[in-house]
Amino acid sequence: MTDLFSFQSGPEQIRLPGADVMYWPNLGLASDPEHYLHRLLSETPWRQESVRVWGKVHQQPRLIAWYGDPQSNYSYSGIKLSPLSWSELILEIRSVVEDMAGEVFNSVLLNYYRDGNDSMGFHSDDEKELGARPTIASVSLGAERALAFKSKVDESAKIAKVPLASGSLLLMKGETQRLYKHGIAKERGNIGPRVNLTFRRIGLS
Ligand SMILES: O=C(O)CCC(=O)C(=O)O
Ligand SMILES: [Fe+2]
DSSP: OOOTOOBBBBEOOOOTTTTTEEEEEEEEEEEEEEEHHHHHHHHHHBBBOOOTTEEEEEOOSSSSEEEESSTOOOETTTEEEEOBBBOOOHHHHHHHHHHHTTTTEEEEEEEEEETTTTOOEEOOOOOOOGOOOOOEEEEEEESSSSEEEEEOOOOOOOOOEEEEEEEEEHHHHHHHHHHEEEEEOOOOOOOOOOEEEEOOOOOOO
16 A cells, blocks of 8 residues: 655755755655644644733734643743643654654644734744754644745845745754744735644753
């Protein structure tokens, strides 16, 4: 029997000077990405957080959940997240991701973009808990959205957009966070739900 989803293609090195970003269009999960999308949508205790950005409090334009080993507390933009304990489903995805990345991860941020109005502003994953040159492994499920990269050092550099397909893996390593910001812009039109999982390794204090 041919299993449509067991093959893996790629990876592709994304051309961003100084950065190290790899993209696999198909992570090779055991079943259809839609299966993981629907289970994560229904099983996750999604929260909408208030964050403080430049002194102003507002609601994040997406829903999130934070899973990880005990004590993998994570804080950003004035919110502190204590981890939920790993679910079987997320552990299954993590194990495929760890095989591809050749690294281990002790926590994951889930982002749920309900439609094209949900977004994530430009940022770097440069919290000190992540260390100096963090590897972030990002899995996308559902609607294809573009991840935009903006240079922090070359203001004349064009913004690079990487469309993230359902079932894909994007790996950001090395100097990527130091040299670039990334984000997901709002999109017009009839955009369905998307769930993103960004696996991280945070230093446990
Ligand atoms: O949704 C995405 O692809 C980006 C998520 C992200 O950058 C993050 O969680 O830090
Ligand atoms: Fe990020």
